[in-house]
Amino acid sequence: MAAGSIVVDFPSMGAALCFPSLDSLLRDSASGFLAAVSNAPAPGAADLTNFHRVFSRVLSAYPDPPLEAVWFFSALSFHDRPDDLRSLLQLLSAFTASSPGTAKPLALLAPVVSELFHADKPRRETETLVEAVLSYISICSNRSAPSSTVGATADAVSLLPAFGELVKVWSVRYSRERCPFQVLFPLAGDEARRELMKEGCSVDYLAGVVLAEAFLLRLCLKVQNATGVPRSELQKELKIWAVSSIPVFQNHRFFGVLLNMLLNSPLPVYSLVSADDEILLRDVLYDSLILVDYSFINNGVGVDLLPIYVLRLVITLDAVNDARRKGDQGRAVSFINAFSTSNVPNFLIKWATFQAGSGALSKPIANTPQSIIKWLVDLEVKGLKVFGDYSSCIMERFAYDGVKNGHGNMIHSDADLFFFDKQSGREFMDTKGSEDEAVDEMETAGNNAFMAAAQSMKGVTDGMRKRKSCGYEDATAVKFVKYKVEDSSLKDYLSAANGISSGSEVENPQSDDEMEESN
Structure with missing residues (x-):
């Protein structure tokens, strides 16, 4: 400036x-x-x-x-x-031609994504514009500049304090009564909007929010166009598109925003799709964010991986419990396997050990999400503040919280969260013949004293610091008219870029490195 x-x-x-x-x-x-x-x-x-x-x-x-x-x-x-x-x-x-980084070109697109959400346009025009936005995002995401010092500095710059006034300028066409941040960022979710409202929020974070909104909007349009398509086929197609797109974007902030959306379910898509479709989209995101080990996440230079890895831990646990509630034991084991073989467990163990300052600290009995989270919470109960700002995020998983956000899915009690392998350190193999056996060998464990301590540590507030002008009711959100068109152009683009077609089987999605090698 x-x-x-x-x-x-x-x-x-x-x-x-x-x-x-x-x-x-x-x-x-x-x-x-x-x-x-x-x-x-x-x-x-x-x-x-x-x-x-x-x-x-x-x-x-x-x-x-x-x-x-x-x-x-x-x-x-x-x-x-x-x-x-x-x-x-x-x-x-x-x-954006002269911008040295990738964040600003993406962040600038927020008004376009907002207008695509609100505007009542013909179905083909809306689809074409969304695809144009995502194509532009793909081009910007593959710039080489962010690896340089100049590009990284440009991406990390803070938004001006007047940013909130600019949000009002862009939201005035639709409502003066609703929070301007709700209008301009309709698919961001409350957590992301609260972060955007903070003074000093970075352009980099804004870019991740805009990308997540465009990503969700495209998924919602695909769902709206799928009238008559079997749910299993639709879920497979959405997963193919998501898994193909995420490594193209290569954006850590975007990945973290999506994880945060899953953490605070339901997804902020209720004005675009039905409750059943929201559950379908949540399953697609679980598969896309947990089952694939994206190299751009693990190899991030100068990126704070802790928030992403903590969120992946909690989201994996949620996904496992969700699959078990639905009786899909094989899917639950797939989530556990994906987590156990990823970089997340070792990273969190090393980090927590360093925070605790004890080289003799005992290790978790296994690398499963259940064992890791139990071990970390046990450290908190003993007074070792290993989580810091993430403490409430973890502790709320051990509370009796009632019904989730109107969806009718009860959060599991504390004891239900602790099911892990009886044989310490055993790796679960995701094979057809052993899935049920592996799950059957998992049992619940936990004692009342530990649970009472965890319960007592839960924060008394949920962090909902609302601006005076911003409630989070969104009863007047505008719906797209449901439609169905042939969606060939983007599929062709993704096929060419990633070697994946809409008819491919993705029961065990490849990593982005494997996709590149297959090309």
Whole structure:
């Protein structure tokens, strides 16, 4: 961001005004924009000429214009031509050519994804635009710059404090009564929106949220188009697309946002699909995020893997319990096997041992998610604060919490969470003949004293710090009209890029390295 004051001319006012910073200019301009739009005699009739002139000059002063300035300028242009999403996408992408990182080009797309969610457009146009957004994201995600110091620094830059005012500018067309962050980020989920509301949130995190929203939107459209398709076939097709797309995006923030969505079920897709379809999408995400060992996650340079690995631990446990509730023992064992052979157990054991500061610390009896989480919670009960900010995330899995968010699925009691192999250290083999035997050998364990201690440590709040203007009810969310079209273009693109067709079997999805080798 340029330092020093900013002087801008307002010809119609016959005056030049001095602003101490770009942030103050954006705040005043956003306030003026909202007032002009409110006082206009009709939608789209506000006179925004002065703002156009000012921000044309502001943008020309930067070799790589700040995201917030680009957002405001594009909001002015979109106000003149509402619903022209193709032009909006082209305008936003034009400002990213000189950006050294990958985060800003993705973060800039938030208004496009929001408009695709809200706008009532013909079905084919919506599909085409969503595919265009994802294709653009794929291109940006494969830039080489983020590996450099300059690119990494650009991605880690914080959003200006005026970011919240820009959110209001982009949300004003739909509602002044709902939280602006709900309007602009309709598929982000409460946890992600709370993070975006924090001062100092990074452009990198915003990019991950936008990518997760575009990803979910595409999955929802595929579900809407699948009328008459058997559920098993649909789940297989969605899993193929998800597993093919995730390594193309190569985005740790995106991966973490999806894990957080699963942690706080139901998924934020209730205005687009039915409750049964939400369960289907959750199963697809469980399979895509747990069963595949993505190399870009394990090999992240300069990336804090702890939040992702902690979330993978808890989500795997949820997925195992969910599969067992549904009577799918083979799927439960597949989740356990995938976790046990991943990098997650060893990483968490080393990390917790370091946090505890004891080289003689006993190790878990096995690398299963049940054993790892029991071991870590036991350390917390003994007073070793190994989890820090993640303590409540873990402890809530040991509480009697009632019904989950209106879905009717009871959270398992503490004792039900502890089912693990009786033979210490045994590896479960995901073979056809031994799946049921392996699961049958798992038994529940736990003692009342330990559970009482874990229960007493659970936080008394769930971290829901709402802004005064932001409730989280979303009763007025707009639904897409359900439709069915041939979805060949994106399948062809993914087939060419990943060597996978929509008819492939993905009972045991490959890693992204294996996919590349197969090509």
